[in-house]
Amino acid sequence: MGAGTKVICFANNKGGSGKSTTCSNVGYGLTQLGRKVLLIDGDMQLNLSLSLFDEDTVLGFAQGSRNLYEGIRRQDDLTDYIVHTPYEGLDLIPSSTLMSSIEYELFTKWQREYILKKGIANIRESGIYDYVLIDAPPTLGGWVMNILCASDEIVIPVEASPWGLFGLGNMFEFLDEVKQIAPELKLGGIVITKVDTRKNYFRQTLETLKELDDVKVFDTYIRVDSGIEWSQDNNAPVMAYKKSSRSAKEYMALAEEIDAAR
Numbered sequence: 001m002g003a004g005t006k007v008i009c010f011a012n013n014k015g016g017s018g019k020s021t022t023c024s025n026v027g028y029g030l031t032q033l034g035r036k037v038l039l040i041d042g043d044m045q046l047n048l049s050l051s052l053f054d055e056d057t058v059l060g061f062a063q064g065s066r067n068l069y070e071g072i073r074r075q076d077d078l079t080d081y082i083v084h085t086p087y088e089g090l091d092l093i094p095s096s097t098l099m100s101s102i103e104y105e106l107f108t109k110w111q112r113e114y115i116l117k118k119g120i121a122n123i124r125e126s127g128i129y130d131y132v133l134i135d136a137p138p139t140l141g142g143w144v145m146n147i148l149c150a151s152d153e154i155v156i157p158v159e160a161s162p163w164g165l166f167g168l169g170n171m172f173e174f175l176d177e178v179k180q181i182a183p184e185l186k187l188g189g190i191v192i193t194k195v196d197t198r199k200n201y202f203r204q205t206l207e208t209l210k211e212l213d214d215v216k217v218f219d220t221y222i223r224v225d226s227g228i229e230w231s232q233d234n235n236a237p238v239m240a241y242k243k244s245s246r247s248a249k250e251y252m253a254l255a256e257e258i259d260a261a262r
């Protein structure tokens, strides 16, 4: 295992592709491998935060001063914004609905692409965490640029559906742009999500993706499973909610695959 903290973001401008679900479950899975993990909720929808805490607690974070929006707005060291989750080895920087105006906040700032990178610099340097996982919103703009500039790797969850692939071209174009200011950023891989093996879209999606040069597709794919929705309804990672479920096993396998690439 390499030393230091690895920062991975989960991004795709296509909405509902499984970014938040993958971020929280891979995060929890990594803790089951003995890793220490910090999750950062970069989306105003608060989904990552809701995957670990109940609604009242999440809204409490969002309305308080200890959330990502406040940290970015004040350009603080984000160490002070970390909260412990009910799960061992798993911490979170919660989000706020005010993240909706983050683009506006960034606009006036000096070196505005690097605010998040600077905000987590001390966290990285401390070496407390093996992984920092960032959940990105379904947009492509200055804020997602910040998320990508702060990351070592991007993992792109792609939904196995006819429209799942549509728009991936935009994502790659955006990544090319980002690479000009973040040349170190690597594409960790594409993970295919919400697979219904009874449908042909999955094979088609897989074939299309395999044709792309230099793009790794993870061996593990995630099938549609009601266990995901039940676990989210209970504000818990699926492995903590129902370890025997299919998606719990799949997300554990994905966490192992990601950890093995370390």
Ligand SMILES: Nc1ncnc2c1ncn2[C@@H]1O[C@H](COP(=O)(O)OP(=O)(O)OP(=O)(O)O)[C@@H](O)[C@H]1O
Pocket (backbone or CB within 6 Å): 014, 015, 016, 017, 018, 019, 020, 021, 022, 043, 045, 047, 136, 137, 138, 193, 194, 195, 222, 223, 224, 225, 226, 228, 229, 232, 247
């Ligand atoms: N494997 C799965 N089986 C069943 N439902 C799933 C699965 N993965 C995700 N979902 C559901 O699909 C929806 C979208 O997932 P998720 O919120 O993780 O996507 P997202 O890319 O983060 O969305 P957004 O772009 O809005 O941030 C959610 O309602 C989630 O419960």
Ligand SMILES: [Mg+2]
Pocket (backbone or CB within 6 Å): 019, 020, 021, 043, 045, 047, 135, 136, 137
């Ligand atoms: Mg999301």
